[in-house]
Amino acid sequence: MMTLLSKLARSKRAGVVAGVAAAVGWWYMTNSRSRAKRRARRRLAKLAKQQGVTLDANGEVGGHDVGGRKRLRIDEEFKRKMRMLLKIVFPSWTGKEAGILMLHTAFLIARTFVSIYVARLDGALVKATVERDAMGFAFKLAQWLAIALPATFVNSMIRYLENKLALALRTQLVNHVYKKYMANETFYRVSAIDCRLENPDHRLTEDVNQWCKQLAHLYSQVSKPIFDIILMSAQLFMLGREKAGDGMHLHYPWMLGFSVAFLTSRILKFATPPFGELVAEEAKRYGNLRTVHTSVIKNSEQIAFFGGHKIEESRLRVAYQKLVRQMNKIYKQRIWYTVLEQYLMKYTWSAAGLTMIAIPALLRGPEDVSPVTDVPKPTDTGVRIAQASIEEAEESTSDRTQDFVTARALLASAADALERLMSSRKDLLELAGYTGRVTEMIHVFDEVAERRYVVASQPEAREVLNKRGRVVDDCDYIEFKDVPIVTPKGDVLVENLSLRIDQHMHVMLKGPNGCGKSSMFRTIGGLWTCHGGELHKPARASIFYVPQEPYIGAGSLLDQIIYPDTLAEMTAKNTTVEDLEELLRKLELDSLLHDVNKRPRKLTDPCPPLSGGQRQWIGMVRMLYHQPTFAILDECTNAVDKRRERMLYSSAKDLDITLLSVTHGDALREFHTHVLEYRDRQWHLSEIKPLDEEQREEEQRERERAALQEDDEEDAENDFYV
Numbered sequence: 001m002m003t004l005l006s007k008l009a010r011s012k013r014a015g016v017v018a019g020v021a022a023a024v025g026w027w028y029m030t031n032s033r034s035r036a037k038r039r040a041r042r043r044l045a046k047l048a049k050q051q052g053v054t055l056d057a058n059g060e061v062g063g064h065d066v067g068g069r070k071r072l073r074i075d076e077e078f079k080r081k082m083r084m085l086l087k088i089v090f091p092s093w094t095g096k097e098a099g100i101l102m103l104h105t106a107f108l109i110a111r112t113f114v115s116i117y118v119a120r121l122d123g124a125l126v127k128a129t130v131e132r133d134a135m136g137f138a139f140k141l142a143q144w145l146a147i148a149l150p151a152t153f154v155n156s157m158i159r160y161l162e163n164k165l166a167l168a169l170r171t172q173l174v175n176h177v178y179k180k181y182m183a184n185e186t187f188y189r190v191s192a193i194d195c196r197l198e199n200p201d202h203r204l205t206e207d208v209n210q211w212c213k214q215l216a217h218l219y220s221q222v223s224k225p226i227f228d229i230i231l232m233s234a235q236l237f238m239l240g241r242e243k244a245g246d247g248m249h250l251h252y253p254w255m256l257g258f259s260v261a262f263l264t265s266r267i268l269k270f271a272t273p274p275f276g277e278l279v280a281e282e283a284k285r286y287g288n289l290r291t292v293h294t295s296v297i298k299n300s301e302q303i304a305f306f307g308g309h310k311i312e313e314s315r316l317r318v319a320y321q322k323l324v325r326q327m328n329k330i331y332k333q334r335i336w337y338t339v340l341e342q343y344l345m346k347y348t349w350s351a352a353g354l355t356m357i358a359i360p361a362l363l364r365g366p367e368d369v370s371p372v373t374d375v376p377k378p379t380d381t382g383v384r385i386a387q388a389s390i391e392e393a394e395e396s397t398s399d400r401t402q403d404f405v406t407a408r409a410l411l412a413s414a415a416d417a418l419e420r421l422m423s424s425r426k427d428l429l430e431l432a433g434y435t436g437r438v439t440e441m442i443h444v445f446d447e448v449a450e451r452r453y454v455v456a457s458q459p460e461a462r463e464v465l466n467k468r469g470r471v472v473d474d475c476d477y478i479e480f481k482d483v484p485i486v487t488p489k490g491d492v493l494v495e496n497l498s499l500r501i502d503q504h505m506h507v508m509l510k511g512p513n514g515c516g517k518s519s520m521f522r523t524i525g526g527l528w529t530c531h532g533g534e535l536h537k538p539a540r541a542s543i544f545y546v547p548q549e550p551y552i553g554a555g556s557l558l559d560q561i562i563y564p565d566t567l568a569e570m571t572a573k574n575t576t577v578e579d580l581e582e583l584l585r586k587l588e589l590d591s592l593l594h595d596v597n598k599r600p601r602k603l604t605d606p607c608p609p610l611s612g613g614q615r616q617w618i619g620m621v622r623m624l625y626h627q628p629t630f631a632i633l634d635e636c637t638n639a640v641d642k643r644r645e646r647m648l649y650s651s652a653k654d655l656d657i658t659l660l661s662v663t664h665g666d667a668l669r670e671f672h673t674h675v676l677e678y679r680d681r682q683w684h685l686s687e688i689k690p691l692d693e694e695q696r697e698e699e700q701r702e703r704e705r706a707a708l709q710e711d712d713e714e715d716a717e718n719d720f721y722v
Helices: 002-010 014-051 076-089 096-130 134-182 186-192 200-244 252-271 275-298 300-306 309-362 380-449 459-465 517-524 557-562 567-572 577-586 612-626 642-654 693-721
Strands: 470-472 478-486 492-501 507-510 534-536 543-546 630-634 658-662 674-679 682-687
Touching: 076 134, 076 200, 076 380, 096 134, 096 200, 096 380, 134 186, 134 200, 134 380, 186 200, 186 380, 200 275, 200 380, 252 309, 275 300, 275 309, 275 380, 300 309, 459 478, 478 517, 492 517, 492 682, 517 630, 517 658, 543 612, 557 567, 557 577, 557 612, 577 612, 612 642, 642 658
Parallel strands: 470 534, 507 658, 507 674, 543 630, 630 658
Antiparallel strands: 478 492, 478 534, 674 682
């Protein structure tokens, strides 16, 4: 088989066979592309049907493309965005990042000088070989091996400093965007209200990382070839001037090289696919896939209970297939671009390079050629002159061989540098894709922090959303004056709400789902915008919110109770761990201080898995620790037994905390003075009348029956979760 292949390669038909193979490959790729698209669309349609969603003609969910299809260009807009990001990652030219950049540049220049030295050594080695100079060859080979050690060190440092630069840039950019993301509740508003960023977590992590890596890599890909082209062109020019003298033939090579390089750059610029747009779309689809995975992990318990693994699997497959389609599109675009790029930069440039090397020798005049053919007469003096002429001719041949090898090595390095410089346009377009995504994220963060949102709403809703009310946040009471309760999408839940809640007015909110109970609290807390009227409320620090599912983060039990305070802030409030442990015992929540085997557990130990009821214990104890002026209790004890629920509410009132409680029953009415009830599409505030003797006795009997039933279930439930 190998013999047959070697004969085929040597035969004159090898070019024909190669052409036929290329034509067959082109035909297969062209015809298989449409078949692959049809198979992918059928597969996506089947998965989407299982999921219950519709796909448009482009295979997008919902008939639209959220990310847009704006073509990315290297224009003034891109330059403006790059300047903005560069000011962030290079805050000072005397900083760490600038120092790494300058050191990286120094090693890149050093690598160019090493390449020039190695090229001259290659020529000297060939000269010694032609002259059969064993000692000279051994000496030059020793030099070649000696330079290899610093050359490899320089190469390793270039890669190290590129990665170090990317990490330093990422640190600066991450610090900047994290500061914006965590300020002014941007992390909440950008996901819950604004609709421009589908996956802010993906942009904060993967897109920022890829932008920094692309920028550091692009700097190496551009600066090193520029240094190579400048220095090696200078070396080639001096070498040609030294050997060929002055004259127009000295300028022909660089004129030819410039013309070929210019034409190649124009052709590649015209034929380059929109890699920036393609990469940005790939990043968006990758972020969508991560979002589906995150949703499965977050809701794994409910999915398992409901047996929803099939529909979740179909959603994962739909997201993955869309990513695969985009990646295949990029790969296919790169096939034909690489074919053209390799043909122009490898074969066309090689032919141009050989011509450039040959021009000085081919265009030299007869007077520049040594008279080797003039052989003297065979006398003693003539013999000596002939021998000297032959030695001079051999020396001239070895010198020309050395110069040819050196020039070819320098020209090959310069051509490789020019090739990398032109290929960097593809990397630049990919950088433009990540630049657009990162700058869009920062722009959205800035606008959301200023309460300027873009929401997916109807035109009539935008008119409502554009209105602004007056907010006063330094009062010791809460008052709504003709304030509409409006969702971020523009849905008006309450036309105009007018009421006042003073301190010690413990208000119980009652109403059906969707009437705006939690929405009212979001407006009080500043999470939702006031779109009309006047809202008077205390400062943020005086209002504490306890949701139905309290947030439990990483850390110890102590960290959960004092959240969001730190240990230093807890100490500044003159509160100790012993005080909190005593509070838990007082509220009969000391089961948190023991593990499943009844062994003591410290508050500073890692937080164990908690049941729903225990999470609500933590939420209420957290509120008692902070002791706010107003506490918003949004059905925060519906998983707590009645006895402990009463103790928690009683303790809150003892600490002079004004309670605003959302509830669906009357079990907690004794801890409230007023009821705010939703009737006839309006809120009505009224005072709670005290119960008569018979009603109090019936309520007491009901509480006792409920307490007996809950005591039997409590231990089993705690053991199951703990």
